[in-house]
Amino acid sequence: MKTQTMTLVVAAALLAVPAAHAAQIALYIDGANYADSNTPAAASAAGVTASGMAFVGLSGGSGGPVRDQFGDINLGGNVPSDDYWYVVNANLDLAAxxxxxxxxxxxxxxxxxxxxxGSQLDLNTLTFDWGFGSNDDALTGTTIGYRVFASVDGGSxxxxxxxxxxxxxxxxxxxDGTAGNYDLSGLGLTTDGGSVEFxxxxxxxSSGGGVMQAFQNISVDGALVAVPEPSSTALIGLAGLGFILRRRR
Known part of the structure; x- marks a missing residue:
């Protein structure tokens, strides 16, 4: 009977902690036109601040990174294009x-x-579309790619x-390149009011000025989790302490 009471008390305390429900946390480059490299998020969840897009040490080619065309290439393969992507020009790509x-x-x-x-980020997935092309010359045996990184709360x-x-x-x-799809569950929860940087x-x-790769529909899914109230945590602790004391009698 004592064990059942303990279980019920702990269960009640756990139910007091808000549950997380996965949803879109932020979306970038949704196909609309944006003016410059510091592209704002197209959408973000309530309770989340989504920074503008950082564009460091790269080139988007003449006209900047947000483009619907790159030379004679209609991005996304659409004609007419009017479908905007985030372009990285290969003349400033890393060589490997x-x-x-x-x-x-x-x-x-x-x-x-x-x-x-008062909230923590609990992220699930990062997804996006990816493509590439060459405006100046045909390419033979060329490698084109990207690597994705994340940092939680300013860590490595x-x-x-x-x-x-x-x-x-x-x-x-x-x-059309292989769409990006990355599992973020291993990142764990941020701290209270914490952040994740991608x-x-x-x-x-090929470092040719006519070679580019482009990204679109960059979406992060997950949940915004309310930090448990101290009273809920204390309830669990007190219940456990009471159980231990009763066991000693």
Whole structure:
């Protein structure tokens, strides 16, 4: 009977902690036109501050990174295009995969999501569309790719994964790359009012000014979790203490 009472008290305390429900936390580059490299989020959940897009040490080519065309290439393969993507011009790409130990200090684009005070971020997935092409010359045996990193609460960046294409690319042709889909559950919860920063480093064995890769529909899903009230935590602790004392009698 005592054990049942203890179980019920603890269960009641746990139920007092708000449950998390997965939903879209933020969306970037939704196909609409934006004026400059500091692109704002297209959408963000209530209780979350989504930074503008950082664009560090890179080039989007003539006209900036938010484009619907790159030379004669209609981004996304749409004609007419009017479908805007986030472009990284290969003339400032890294020459090779930066690897999992990259400091990600330069040559990246990315953004930061911050929870309001009293809440924590519990993220599930990062997804986006990816494509590439060459406006100047056909490419033979070329590697084009990117690596994604994340940092929780200002900590060290960890690699979430890498994607690359190796092969031939016809001139003035849009190529659909493999869509990005990354599991974020291993990042764990942020602190109260904490943040998660994402950075993407692009690389290509061709540094030609006509080579580019582009990203769109960058979406982060997860939950905003309310920090448990001290009373709930105290209730669990008191229930456990009471149970221990009763066991000693």
């Amino acid at each position: 995969d930066p690897g999992v130990s990259s400091a990600v200090a330069d040559d990246y684009f990315g953004f930061t999501l911050t929870a309001d005070a 960046f960890v690699s979430l994964g890498v994607e690359s294409f190796n092969g031939d690319v016809a001139i003035d042709t849009w190529v 950075r993407v480093q692009t690389f290509s064995t």
